[in-house]
Structure formats: C-alpha cells, structure tokens
Amino acid sequence: MTETTSIAPGPDAIAAAQGERRRTLKLEHFKGAFARYKILALVVAIAIIWALFTELTQGDFLTARNLSNLLRQMAINGMVASGMVFVIISGEIDLSVGSLLGLTGGLAAIFDVTYHLPLFVNIPLVMLLGALVGAFNGYWVAFLRVPSFIVTLAGFLAFRGVVLGLTGGVTIAPVSSALIAVSQSYLPDVAGYALGVLVFAALAVSALRSRTKRAEYGLPVPPLGVDLGKLAVAAVVIAGFFAILDAYRGVPLPVLIVLVLLGLFTVMARRTVFGRRIYAVGGNLEATRLSGVNVQVVKLLVFMLMGAMAALAGIATTARLAAGSPSAGTGQELDAIAACIIGGTSMRGGAGTVFGALIGALIIATLDNGMSMLGVDTFWQMIVKGLILLLAVWLDVATSTRR
Amino acid sequence: MMSEYLLEMRGITKDFSGVKALDGIDLRVRPGECVGLCGENGAGKSTMMKVLSAVYPYGTWGGTILWEGRELRCASIRESEDVGIVIIHQELMLIPQLSVAENIFLGREPRALGGLIDFDRMIIEASKLLAGLRMGHINVAMPVSNYAGGEQQLIEIAKALSKNARLLILDEPTSSLTKSETAILLRLVQDLKARGTACVYISHKLEEIEEIADTVTVIRDGRYIGDAPMRDMTTGDIIRMMVGRDMSNLFPREEHPIGEVVFEAIGITCLDPENRERRRVDNVSFSLRKGEILGVAGLVGAGRTEMVSALFGAYRGPHSGEVRLDGKRISVRTPQEAVRQGLCMVPEDRKAHGIVPGLGVGYNITLSVLGDFTTAGLIDENREFSVIGEAIRRLRIKTASPVLPISNLSGGNQQKAVISKMLEPRPRVLILDEPTRGVDVGAKYEIYRLMFALVRDGMSIIMVSSELPEVMGISDRVLVIGEGELRGDFINDDTLTQERILTAAITPTRRAA
Ligand SMILES: Nc1ncnc2c1ncn2[C@@H]1O[C@H](COP(=O)(O)OP(=O)(O)OP(=O)(O)O)[C@@H](O)[C@H]1O
Ligand SMILES: [Mg+2]
Numbered sequence: 001m002t003e004t005t006s007i008a009p010g011p012d013a014i015a016a017a018q019g020e021r022r023r024t025l026k027l028e029h030f031k032g033a034f035a036r037y038k039i040l041a042l043v044v045a046i047a048i049i050w051a052l053f054t055e056l057t058q059g060d061f062l063t064a065r066n067l068s069n070l071l072r073q074m075a076i077n078g079m080v081a082s083g084m085v086f087v088i089i090s091g092e093i094d095l096s097v098g099s100l101l102g103l104t105g106g107l108a109a110i111f112d113v114t115y116h117l118p119l120f121v122n123i124p125l126v127m128l129l130g131a132l133v134g135a136f137n138g139y140w141v142a143f144l145r146v147p148s149f150i151v152t153l154a155g156f157l158a159f160r161g162v163v164l165g166l167t168g169g170v171t172i173a174p175v176s177s178a179l180i181a182v183s184q185s186y187l188p189d190v191a192g193y194a195l196g197v198l199v200f201a202a203l204a205v206s207a208l209r210s211r212t213k214r215a216e217y218g219l220p221v222p223p224l225g226v227d228l229g230k231l232a233v234a235a236v237v238i239a240g241f242f243a244i245l246d247a248y249r250g251v252p253l254p255v256l257i258v259l260v261l262l263g264l265f266t267v268m269a270r271r272t273v274f275g276r277r278i279y280a281v282g283g284n285l286e287a288t289r290l291s292g293v294n295v296q297v298v299k300l301l302v303f304m305l306m307g308a309m310a311a312l313a314g315i316a317t318t319a320r321l322a323a324g325s326p327s328a329g330t331g332q333e334l335d336a337i338a339a340c341i342i343g344g345t346s347m348r349g350g351a352g353t354v355f356g357a358l359i360g361a362l363i364i365a366t367l368d369n370g371m372s373m374l375g376v377d378t379f380w381q382m383i384v385k386g387l388i389l390l391l392a393v394w395l396d397v398a399t400s401t402r403r
Numbered sequence: 404m405m406s407e408y409l410l411e412m413r414g415i416t417k418d419f420s421g422v423k424a425l426d427g428i429d430l431r432v433r434p435g436e437c438v439g440l441c442g443e444n445g446a447g448k449s450t451m452m453k454v455l456s457a458v459y460p461y462g463t464w465g466g467t468i469l470w471e472g473r474e475l476r477c478a479s480i481r482e483s484e485d486v487g488i489v490i491i492h493q494e495l496m497l498i499p500q501l502s503v504a505e506n507i508f509l510g511r512e513p514r515a516l517g518g519l520i521d522f523d524r525m526i527i528e529a530s531k532l533l534a535g536l537r538m539g540h541i542n543v544a545m546p547v548s549n550y551a552g553g554e555q556q557l558i559e560i561a562k563a564l565s566k567n568a569r570l571l572i573l574d575e576p577t578s579s580l581t582k583s584e585t586a587i588l589l590r591l592v593q594d595l596k597a598r599g600t601a602c603v604y605i606s607h608k609l610e611e612i613e614e615i616a617d618t619v620t621v622i623r624d625g626r627y628i629g630d631a632p633m634r635d636m637t638t639g640d641i642i643r644m645m646v647g648r649d650m651s652n653l654f655p656r657e658e659h660p661i662g663e664v665v666f667e668a669i670g671i672t673c674l675d676p677e678n679r680e681r682r683r684v685d686n687v688s689f690s691l692r693k694g695e696i697l698g699v700a701g702l703v704g705a706g707r708t709e710m711v712s713a714l715f716g717a718y719r720g721p722h723s724g725e726v727r728l729d730g731k732r733i734s735v736r737t738p739q740e741a742v743r744q745g746l747c748m749v750p751e752d753r754k755a756h757g758i759v760p761g762l763g764v765g766y767n768i769t770l771s772v773l774g775d776f777t778t779a780g781l782i783d784e785n786r787e788f789s790v791i792g793e794a795i796r797r798l799r800i801k802t803a804s805p806v807l808p809i810s811n812l813s814g815g816n817q818q819k820a821v822i823s824k825m826l827e828p829r830p831r832v833l834i835l836d837e838p839t840r841g842v843d844v845g846a847k848y849e850i851y852r853l854m855f856a857l858v859r860d861g862m863s864i865i866m867v868s869s870e871l872p873e874v875m876g877i878s879d880r881v882l883v884i885g886e887g888e889l890r891g892d893f894i895n896d897d898t899l900t901q902e903r904i905l906t907a908a909i910t911p912t913r914r915a916a
Contacts, residue, residue: 216788271781273773280770283759290717290756291771291824292742350761 053370064247074365075254080336083309085357091282091349092148096155097310101329104314109172109324127311134307142299173323183319186250196242265354282349342392406472409434415466422803426625435599439616443843444815445801447625456490457483487569499548504529507562553584571602581703609638646845654876657855662693667727676720683709685887698878699867706887715748747830757821765791765805772827794823814841883907
C-alpha cells in the first residue's frame with residue numbers, strides 16, 4: 001500500500017492517521033491470517049487443551065493408553081461427522097443420524113446374534129440398509145421438497161421408534177467375537193509405521209503438486225522453506241501419532257477406518273464430479289441447476305452417503321459396546337453437527353472440509369475424555385461443550401473477511 | 404478554509420491481498436453536482452464507492468477523503484450515512500416480504516409510546532416522501548415484492564433520501580430498468596440536484612451520463628485518467644478515455660451465412676404459478692435457423708424471460724408447448740435435459756441464477772462440463788485448467804487468478820464468466836437473456852464479436868434484450884413480445900425502426916403470428 005502525499009491537516013495529524021491506519025491494517029491482516037489458517041488455529045487449540053489436561057491430571061491424560069482410547073472414542077463421531085459435513089456443505093442438515101445409528105447398530109446386532117450372519121455379509125448389508133434409509137430422507141428433501149430439518153426430525157423420532165420396536169427395548173447380546181473385533185483390534189507396529197510413511201508420502205506429493213499447480217495458475221507460490229517446514233511439522237505429528245499408538249497396542253481399527261475415510265472423502269470432495277457438485281449445490285442451488293446439473297440427484301446421493309456413514313458408526317458402536325443397545329447413538333447427530341461447525345463448515349452451505357470436521361470431532365472427544373478423567377460432573381461437561389461450540393462459531397463470524 | 408468541493412477523494416489506493424484494485428484515484432464533487440463515474444468492467448468504480456461509503460472502513464485503504472474540507476475517517480457504513488453519504492448498491496437490497504414503508508424505515512422505525520412501532524406515522528411519512536418524489540402511485544403498505552424491479556429501484560432511492568442524503572451514490576441503478584423507469588429515475592436525480600443533493604452516478608449507459616452528469620471522471624485499470632465538465636465532452640471522448648482508443652462502431656455487424664431451420668418452438672404457453680388464470684406467455688411459436696441471431700425485444704415484464712426459461716426447461720410453473728430440434732420433438736423438462744441436447748441459457752439474474760459465489764471463477768466456468776475431464780472417476784485438473792485458462796483469455800475476464808472466488812470479480816466480469824460457462828457445453832442453440840447487462844462498451848463489443856464468431860461456426864443464438872439499439876445492431880431477425888403474446892417477427896433490414904418495434908410491442912393481436 002503506498003502512502004499518499006501531504007494532505008491538509010498538519011504533520012502530527014498525518015502521523016496519527018497513518019498510525020491508526022497501520023493498526024487497523026494489522027488487525028485486518030490478523031483476521032485474514034486467522035481465516036486462512038483456521039485449521040492450524042484449531043490444531044494449536046487442541047495442543048493447548050491437551051497441555052491443560054495433562055497439567056490438571058498430573059500427566060495421566062497424555063499417556064499412550066489414554067490417547068489411544070481418546071482416538072477410539074472420537075472414531076464413531078468422526079465417521080458420522082465425515083458424512084454430515086457433506087450434508088451441511090450441500091446446504092442441508094440431518095438430525096436423524098443418531099436414531100439411524102441406533103437402528104443400524106441394532107440391526108447389526110440382530111443379524112449377528114439371531115441370524116449368525118458372517119461379518120463380511122453383515123457389514124455391507126447394514127451399510128446398504130443405512131444408505132437406503134438415507135435415500136429415503138434424501139428423496140423427501142430433494143424430490144418432494146420438504147425441508148431437511150423437518151424430514152430428518154421426523155426420522156429422528158421414527159427411526160428410534162423402529163429400533164425400540166425391533167429390539168423390544170432390550171439390549172441384544174452377546175454379539176460374536178468377530179464383530180467385537182471391529183472395535184477392539186489393532187494394527188500392529190510394522191503395519192502402523194508403514195501406514196505412517198504412506199500418509200506422509202501422500203502429503204508430500206500433494207504439497208509439491210500444489211506448488212507446481214499454483215505456479216501454473218499464476219498464484220503466489222510460498223517459499224519452498226515454508227512448505228518444507230510444514231511438511232517437517234506434519235512428519236513430526238505423524239511420527240508422534242503412530243509412535244504413541246504403537247506404544248500402546250497399535251492403531252485401533254476404528255481409527256484406521258476414519259483415516260481411510262478422511263483420505264477417500266478428501267479426494268472425493270476435490271477431485272470427483274460428485275464432490276465438486278456438492279459445493280456448487282450448497283453455494284447456489286439455482287445457478288447450479290441452471291448449469292444443467294441434476295441437483296436433486298446430488299442431494300439424494302449426499303443423504304445416502306450420510307446414511308451409509310451412520311450405519312458404519314452403528315456397527316462400530318455395537319462392536320464397541322459388544323451389544324446392540326436400543327439407546328445407542330442418542331444425541332449423536334448433535335455431536336456430529338458440532339464437530340463440523342467447530343471444524344469450519346459453513347452452516348450456509350458451500351464451504352467445509354472433512355479434515356476440519358475430524359479436527360472438530362477430535363476437540364469434542366478431547367473435552368469429553370479430559371473432563372471425565374478430571375471427574376467433572378456431566379452437567380458441567382455439557383455446559384462447557386455448548387460454550388465451546390458458541391465460541392468457535394463466533395470466532396468464525398468475527399474473523400470472516402467477507403461481509 | 405471552506406473548500407469549493409463537498410467531497411474530495413485524493414490518491415485513493417486499495418488492494419486485495421496484494422492485487423491493486425485502486426491505484427491513486429482522485430474524485431471531486433461540488434455541492435449539488437452530479438458526477439458521472441465511468442470506466443470499464445473491473446476499473447474500480449464500485450470499489451471506489453465502497454471506500455467512500457465505508458463498506459471498506461477507514462484504514463483498509465490508502466489516500467485521503469475530505470468532506471467539506473475536513474478529513475473523513477468512517478469506520479462503518481453507519482458513520483458515513485451520518486454525515487450524509489448514502490450508497491445504492493449494484494444489487495438491490497430490499498426485503499421483499501416487508502412493506503414499502505417498512506423497507507424505507509428499516510432500522511429507523513418511528514416509535515410510539517412504549518417502544519412499539521408507530522405504523523400509522525410510518526405509513527404517512529413514507530407516503531409523503533414518495534409523493535414528494537413523484538411516486539405517489541406506490542402504495543406504501545403493500546409488500547415490496549408486488550412492485551417490479553424498476554419501481555423497487557425507485558423505492559431504494561426513496562429509502563436513501565429518507566436518510567437525509569447529501570451525497571447519493573448510484574451504482575448502475577438502471578441496469579434492470581425499462582426506458583420509462585430510467586426516465587423517471589433520471590428526472591428524480593435532476594430534482595435532487597435542484598434541491599442541492601450531490602450525486603455520483605455510475606453507469607455503462609453513456610447516454611444517461613451525458614444527460615445527467617455535470618462532470619465526468621474516468622478511471623481505467625484502477626488508475627485515474629482524468630475529469631472534465633460534461634459540456635466539453637462527447638460520449639466518444641468518454642469511450643476513448645475509458646478504453647484508451649477510438650471506437651467508431653459499437654456494433655460490429657458481420658455478414659454470415661444463414662442455413663436451414665434448426666430449432667422450433669411451437670405454442671409455448673406459461674401460466675403464472677400463483678394465478679393460473681393469468682398467462683405470462685401466450686401461445687408463442689417461432690423458428691430459428693442455423694447461424695441466425697434472433698433478437699427478442701419487448702418491454703420489461705412482457706414475458707420474454709419466462710418464454711426462454713420454458714424453452715430451457717427452467718420455468719417454475721405450469722407450462723406447455725413443443726420444442727423441436729432438427730425437426731424432431733425433444734423433451735426439455737429440466738435444464739439438464741436441455742444442456743444435454745445442445746441448448747444452453749445465460750440467465751438474466753446473474754446473482755441469483757448465474758454464479759456460485761463461493762466457488763472460484765474457473766470452477767464456475769466448468770460447472771456444467773465437469774464430467775468431460777474425468778479419467779477413472781477423477782477430475783484431471785490439468786485438462787480442466789487449460790480449458791479454464793482458454794475461456795478466461797477468450798472473453799478477457801479480468802481476474803487475479805482462476806481460483807479467485809467469482810464473487811470478488813467486478814459485475815461485468817462475472818457476467819463474462821457466466822457466458823463462458825454456458826459456452827463450454829458447445830451448445831447448438833444459445834439463449835442469452837440480457838447478455839450485456841452491466842458490461843462496459845469495450846466488453847460489449849467483444850461479446851458481440853464472440854456471438855458473430857459463434858454463429859459463423861454454425862451456432863444459433865436467441866438474444867433477449869431490452870436495449871433496442873443492441874437488438875437492432877446485431878440481430879438478423881427480431882421477435883417482439885408484448886404481454887406474453889408474439890406481436891411481431893421482423894427481418895432486421897433497413898426498413899426496421901425502433902418505432903416499428905415499439906408500436907408492435909404495444910399493439911395487441913387477436914391471433915398469434
Ligand atoms: N474482495 C475482492 N477481492 C479481490 N479482488 C477484488 C475484490 N473486490 C474487487 N476486486 C477486484 O477489484 C477490481 C475492481 O472491481 P470493481 O468492482 O470496483 O469494478 P467496477 O469498476 O465496479 O466494474 P463493473 O463495471 O464491472 O461493475 C476488479 O478487478 C475486481 O476483481
Ligand atoms: Mg461495479
């Protein structure tokens with residue numbers, strides 16, 4: 001920004017004005033930086049919260065065993081949130097996923113306990129059913145034009161009713177050890193490290209690719225040092241992640257599933273026609289429709305994806321509890337929505353990432369885990385989580401550069 | 404020291420993350436004077452006005468603003484309104500469900516005892532205000548949505564004036580107005596000048612500038628080119644200053660071969676979704692030849708947009724009729740079907756129907772042809788971006804980068820991007836609804852040239868336009884629509900005059916031609 005030549009007021013006034021301008025600019029700059037590095041800010045927030053909990057628990061929080069548990073706790077919400085994030089990006093909402101999780105979890109238990117279906121049939125079958133229920137929701141929203149809030153509120157009530165009817169309100173147990181293993185098995189160290197190397201390689205390749213791309217599109221390319229620095233940080237984080245998990249029992253299978261989902265869905269969001277259309281539909285439905293895109297199908301598919309993810313989470317929940325509980329997943333929809341929002345997904349639609357949603361889920365799991373360790377009353381936990389959600393959204397609004 | 408000027412902006416600079424949008428622009432306005440601000444798309448006119456009205460608060464730009472000789476540092480739109488600077492944005496900002504009076508007094512509602520809104524007083528004052536502006540026919544208790552775009556624009560101005568504006572900023576106020584509405588608006592601005600209200604008037608329609616401005620300030624590419632009293636200038640001078648060269652011919656009409664009939668619309672009828680008795684389009688039939696540019700003229704609200712939306716499968720409401728391509732009946736129930744069969748439409752309302760604001764310019768351009776870039780289900784971004792780059796070059800879309808959100812582009816450049824988007828599917832029939840709305844003279848010229856290049860390659864074009872000179876300047880044939888009926892189908896030769904078109908538009912027919 002160039003400073004302009006002298007103006008009517010005296011030199012003092014000019015100096016004051018320039019100082020003021022510089023201060024405002026700094027603030028604007030900071031706001032812009034915050035918006036750009038929101039995810040980074042969230043990671044820093046996690047680090048601070050972890051440090052705090054470690055301090056308060058005299059180190060018990062930061063043990064390999066606890067962190068491994070924390071990630072396992074986060075996994076189920078992570079599965080739901082990675083479907084929910086697309087629902088929200090497309091400009092809709094799904095309040096029925098908690099009940100659907102309960103329903104699919106119950107079905108998985110019934111198939112397992114009563115019909116002895118093998119896992120390789122049970123899991124795809126339940127996920128398919130979840131997708132079908134999602135399609136039902138999506139059909140009402142996209143083709144019959146009932147607002148998703150209403151459609152899924154109805155599902156919230158009805159699906160829970162179906163679970164209670166199917167199970168007679170009692171827990172279904174004992175489930176087979178094969179199903180339990182979905183939640184309880186771990187990827188041993190060698191495979192874990194190999195995975196770590198793989199993840200890092202993927203990051204490095206994509207970072208370099210984006211550098212050449214940016215150069216090609218005439219965008220400013222950050223100095224190589226910056227990218228290398230970022231990669232170095234990523235390497236440390238990844239190495240730390242797998243080292244900690246290995247120090248306990250290895251990578252828990254649910255966590256591995258979430259990592260795979262992260263990879264798959266990130267590619268889907270950026271590189272597939274369907275993924276890109278989700279953003280367009282959420283950004284301006286009418287303009288997208290007039291561009292010749294079948295927006296109804298896009299919405300239907302988004303809800304199907306959500307249903308399949310809810311089913312996956314349902315299976316994981318049944319495996320974790322070693323039983324099909326008719327109340328499983330109660331309130332899960334809110335945790336998933338909160339994770340998406342904390343992770344920077346716009347409620348207006350059109351913007352958000354799976355990675356952000358998972359970071360949001362991690363923050364929520366951290367708060368749950370840490371406060372439970374400290375023996376904080378449940379009511380306080382709820383209050384704190386509510387406030388954090390509010391704070392996250394406020395920060396987002398206050399720093400968004402767009403008016 | 405009292406200045407001769409009401410407003411002086413000196414050396415204004417503004418950049419958006421490193422890209423200079425304004426680079427030292429000056430603007431001076433005397434009390435009671437109307438300054439025309441001219442420049443190409445993306446020159447920085449809207450940005451300059453956003454600086455002035457503190458949409459971009461003090462500190463986010465460089466330079467100085469003097470108001471009656473004293474430096475002005477507004478941190479918010481509120482503060483700038485308090486000194487009397489009121490802006491009417493390029494896009495309308497009224498709330499359709501609220502009444503006219505409520506809109507006018509939004510946020511400043513008169514209160515009765517106990518803090519309740521005093522509706523009676525509000526309605527009386529709003530009526531008085533409108534009567535004083537020769538808009539007495541508007542019922543202030545009616546919802547704004549009952550009034551057409553042009554009247555809404557006038558209501559917006561009334562709202563601005565009720566804030567005791569001393570300087571009124573009008574950013575392309577007439578881009579969606581009819582001729583007569585434009586005339587009313589211009590007279591209104593004249594009245595205001597007579598009462599001592601100054602104004603800055605931005606428009607790509609230079610005849611308006613010529614009529615209303617006392618002084619003209621021209622900017623180009625974010626730089627100040629100069630200013631001069633309007634009486635010393637011609638529109639030719641302004642264009643030269645704007646584009647940096649002479650432009651003798653605004654309509655580059657080119658001879659091109661016209662072939663067989665490719666497209667036919669038969670008995671298109673659209674009913675009003677709210678009132679099925681009313682026919683928005685009434686049994687319109689016409690045909691289109693290969694390589695032909697068919698202009699569709701008529702008054703705003705005549706049903707032209709409804710008709711072309713129905714052809715494209717985008718009309719939301721009961722409609723009937725038949726569409727034929729190469730003599731075969733085709734089904735166009737949705738835009739998707741239309742695009743697949745080689746029919747594309749650039750909609751009239753850019754903001755609501757044209758752009759996906761959060762997406763990058765490039766992603767907007769490829770929205771309808773994404774499937775073409777996939778290999779094994781994944782989009783090949785190299786191929787995608789080479790297509791995007793070509794589109795941006797072809798229409799000279801001014802953007803810092805192809806991934807910049809399209810909402811950050813100037814209005815005219817957004818329009819060019821939307822046109823690019825609908826060219827990507829390589830349609831056989833292209834429908835353009837008001838294609839040059841908000842587009843500067845130079846870019847208009849380029850769009851016309853593009854249209855001629857397209858028809859020479861065998862495309863056929865239907866162009867709806869409210870600008871008669873445009874319709875007559877480039878169409879091969881002109882359809883005239885009035886009150887939903889087809890009221891004229893003219894070959895565009897020397898015998899066709901504006902009068903004939905206008906007469907046809909207002910003369911009811913018994914029988915559709
Ligand atoms: N928020 C933004 N971020 C980045 N660039 C921007 C932003 N707003 C405006 N610009 C750029 O600033 C330049 C000036 O834009 P501006 O809207 O002022 O043009 P204009 O003269 O009003 O054009 P038009 O006649 O098309 O309305 C454009 O190149 C535009 O892309
Ligand atoms: Mg503008």
